[in-house]
Each structure stands twice: as structure tokens, then as C-alpha cells.
Amino acid sequence: MSEEAIVDLAALGEEFARDPHPTYAQLRGRGPVHRVLLPEGFTAWLVVGYEEARAALSDPRLSNDWRNSPGAADTEDDPWANPHMLISDPPRHTRLRKLVVREFTPRRVQALEPRVREVTDELIGAMLERADGRADLVRDFAFPLPAAIICELLGVPFDDRDKFHRWTTQVTKEWNGAEAEAALAELDGYLKELLDDKRARPGDDLLSGLVRRREEDEDALSDSEMVGLAVLLLVAGHETTTGLLSNGMLALLRHPDQLDALRADFSLLDAAVEEMLRHSGPTGTSLHRFTTEPVRIGDTDIPGGGELILIGNTPANRDPGRFPDPDRFDIRREAGGHLAFGHGIHACFGAPLARLEARTAVRSLLERCPDLALDADPARLAWYPSVMMRGLPRLPVRVRAVPDAGS
Numbered sequence: 118m119s120e121e122a123i124v125d126l127a128a129l130g131e132e133f134a135r136d137p138h139p140t141y142a143q144l145r146g147r148g149p150v151h152r153v154l155l156p157e158g159f160t161a162w163l164v165v166g167y168e169e170a171r172a173a174l175s176d177p178r179l180s181n182d183w184r185n186s187p188g189a190a191d192t193e194d195d196p197w198a199n200p201h202m203l204i205s206d207p208p209r210h211t212r213l214r215k216l217v218v219r220e221f222t223p224r225r226v227q228a229l230e231p232r233v234r235e236v237t238d239e240l241i242g243a244m245l246e247r248a249d250g251r252a253d254l255v256r257d258f259a260f261p262l263p264a265a266i267i268c269e270l271l272g273v274p275f276d277d278r279d280k281f282h283r284w285t286t287q288v289t290k291e292w293n294g295a296e297a298e299a300a301l302a303e304l305d306g307y308l309k310e311l312l313d314d315k316r317a318r319p320g321d322d323l324l325s326g327l328v329r330r331r332e333e334d335e336d337a338l339s340d341s342e343m344v345g346l347a348v349l350l351l352v353a354g355h356e357t358t359t360g361l362l363s364n365g366m367l368a369l370l371r372h373p374d375q376l377d378a379l380r381a382d383f384s385l386l387d388a389a390v391e392e393m394l395r396h397s398g399p400t401g402t403s404l405h406r407f408t409t410e411p412v413r414i415g416d417t418d419i420p421g422g423g424e425l426i427l428i429g430n431t432p433a434n435r436d437p438g439r440f441p442d443p444d445r446f447d448i449r450r451e452a453g454g455h456l457a458f459g460h461g462i463h464a465c466f467g468a469p470l471a472r473l474e475a476r477t478a479v480r481s482l483l484e485r486c487p488d489l490a491l492d493a494d495p496a497r498l499a500w501y502p503s504v505m506m507r508g509l510p511r512l513p514v515r516v517r518a519v520p521d522a523g524s
């Protein structure tokens with residue numbers, strides 16, 4: 118391949134944050150891998166083709182372990198050093214994932230269903246009570262629903278949710294080295310205290326379950342592994358689901374024919390959620406991968422020694438070679454095989470919970486809010502300036518029609 122200049126995605130500014138797809142389509146037309154400068158402030162190899170992305174996600178020569186990045190500090194004091202499965206390779210990854218999957222059973226997910234319904238109903242009820250019929254679907258719904266559920270799953274007091282929102286947003290979407298590290302350190306300190314509390318007063322939640330295992334099984338998670346897991350679940354399981362609910366509802370509200378079709382036939386619900394994930398999923402890219410030896414992706418040779426690779430879930434899901442007419446939002450299409458939940462050994466194991474929340478949320482919103490409509494020009498909505506996570510800080514809607522509510 119001829120040497121390509123670095124593609125400066127950061128310079129594309131708000132326009133790219135709002136709609137990255139034309140840029141990704143252009144890049145894909147030139148090849149499946151490009152060297153890019155990200156709005157997050159660093160340079161990486163970005164994989165934009167579907168087949169190449171899928172293959173890269175299960176390529177054992179690409180490491181998730183930060184210790185394979187050039188100049189990584191492997192110190193116990195570094196908050197990033199709290200090991201968790203998403204920043205681990207086998208065999209550590211295999212051990213950590215197995216220990217958690219044992220506790221994160223289908224039964225535990227199913228047991229959360231009544232709570233998902235209850236919180237959904239409460240949140241919709243509160244929005245409908247507003248005199249002006251207006252709401253911010255992120256603040257009033259898409260954020261608090263998964264926040265309540267992940268807190269319930271982990272046994273984190275829901276009163277602390279605002280702190281979590283700040284920490285997890287800083288870590289995922291407003292990436293700024295020093296602030297993100299400070300947020301992570303605060304979250305870390307909080308979770309250490311929480312674990313002490315679980316030890317003293319165990320409940321039915323996941324963290325208590327893991328603490329209990331510790332007493333029975335010496336291979337069980339250590340304290341720092343449990344903190345790492347809790348951080349991972351809070352970040353991975355919370356901002357992502359918020360993004361699915363808000364990006365997905367925006368896609369639906371922008372396509373009234375699809376909205377009407379779904380309202381008329383809720384047997385389309387599962388397919389609609391998959392299409393929301395494919396068309397408007399919240400994970401722009403995978404987490405970092407580092408080369409441990411030279412690799413060839415598409416026609417690009419990438420050196421070994423810790424080159425940073427990001428695998429583009431969002432661009433892969435719009436690859437016309439895999440999904441015909443990929444920019445069309447079509448809840449009847451075969452969206453299976455999308456990469457919104459990743460692929461390979463790190464594929465999201467929270468997917469059943471995310472799907473449960475999305476199906477419940479979307480159906481209840483459509484059933485209880487027959488006049489639900491956007492309350493902003495979709496072309497002017499602000500998006501977080503991140504390539505790794507795609508999300509909206511706000512999504513103004515009208516949850517019910519109010520005569521003379523003005524505009």
C-alpha cells in the first residue's frame with residue numbers, strides 16, 4: 118500500500134461528531150485501514166471495513182493489555198492497573214471472564230426484568246406529568262434507567278448515581294488524560310469502600326456474590342480485581358446502554374414510517390433493537406488493541422511493538438459489503454452479525470441485559486407516549502466529540518401533545 122497521510126478526524130470538528138458516516142464511507146472506499154488522528158487527541162490505526170474488523174476482533178496478535186503499549190507503566194498505584202477482563206489477554210482474561218460469567222447468569226438477568234419494568238414505568242410516568250409535555254430523553258430516561266439497573270445489579274446505592282454519571286462520562290466520552298484519570302481514581306476509591314461494606318453486610322447483588330465466592334474459592338477475584346470489575350461494569354454497562362436508548366430512539370423518531378410499523382406490530386421489536394444497534398449503536402470503536410507482532414490488515418502492514426489499533430464497530434456496521442444500503446434505517450432488515458457488541462473473546466457479555474432494557478424501554482415509550490416526537494432539529498443536535506463512543510448529551514422530545522405549549 119502506498120504511504121497514506123494521517124487522516125485528521127479531529128479537524129473535522131462538530132460535523133464529524135454529528136455524522137461520521139460520509140467520512141467513514143470515503144475512507145472505506147480507499148481501503149479498510151487508515152492512520153487517523155482522533156478527536157480524543159491520539160493517533161491510531163482505524164479499521165473501517167466489516168470483514169477486517171471482525172477478523173481483527175479475534176486476532177490473538179492484537180493485545181488488550183496496556184502493558185503491551187509502548188512505555189506503559191506497570192505499577193500497582195496506577196488506577197488503570199486494576200486488572201479487568203477488557204484490558205486483559207488470555208490466560209488472565211479467560212480466568213477473569215469465567216469467574217464473572219458464573220455470577221452473571223441468565224437467571225440473574227431475568228431476575229432484573231421486573232425492576233427494569235418498574236423503573237421504566239416510573240420514569241415515563243414522571244415525564245408524562247410535566248405540564249409542558251417536554252423532556253430531555255437522555256437526562257430523564259436513557260441515563261437513569263441503565264444507571265438504576267447497573268446499580269441494582271452491583272448493589273451500588275442509587276443515590277450515588279450523579280457521581281457515577283460524572284465519573285463514567287469523564288472516563289468514556291470527555292476523554293482528557295488528567296481529568297479521566299482523576300475520575301477513575303475517585304471511582305476506584307468509592308468502590309473499595311463499597312466492597313468493604315459488602316463484606317460487612319452482604320446482599321443478593323453481584324458484588325456480594327463475588328465477595329462470598331472469595332471466602333470459598335482461592336482462585337476467586339482478588340480485591341483489586343473486584344474493583345476493576347466494578348469499574349468495568351459501571352462504565353461498560355451504563356454509558357453504552359444510555360447511548361443505545363438515546364441514539365436508537367433518535368433513529369426511530371427520525372423515521373416515522375419505521376416508528377409506525379413498530380407501533381402497529383410489536384413482533385418487530387427484537388429486530389428493531391438490532392437495527393438500532395447496527396445503524397446507531399453507541400460503541401464507535403472497540404477499546405484499544407496493541408500489536409504484539411507485525412500484522413497485515415487488508416492491504417496495510419502494521420508494525421509490531423505496541424502500535425495502537427482501534428476497530429471501528431460503527432463504520433463496520435455501515436459497510437455496504439455486509440449490509441446492503443447500509444445508511445437506510447430499516448427495522449425489517451437482517452441486522453444480525455452487526456458488531457455493536459464486539460466479537461471474539463471480548464464480545465459483550467452484558468448484551469442480554471442491554472437488549473432486555475432496550476426492548477422494555479422502547480415498547481413502553483411507544484405504548485405510553487402515542488404523541489412522542491422530537492423537540493429539536495435533528496441536524497443541529499450536539500454529539501459527544503468522541504470516536505470511541507457515540508452519544509448525545511441531550512435529546513429534547515415532546516412526550517405528549519400539549520395545546521398551546523409553544524415552541
Ligand code: HEM
Binds near residue numbers: 214398400466
Ligand atoms: C447497548 C449496550 C452495550 C453495548 C453496545 C456494549 C458493547 C460492548 C462492546 C463493543 C464490547 C467489546 C469491547 C472490545 O472488544 O474492545 C463490550 C464488552 C463488555 N461489555 Fe458491553 N455493551 C453494552 C452493555 C453492557 C452491559 C449492560 C454490561 C454489563 C452489565 C456490559 C459488560 C461488558 C463487559 C464486562 C465487557 C468486557 C468483556 C470481555 O472483555 O471479555 N456491557 N461491550
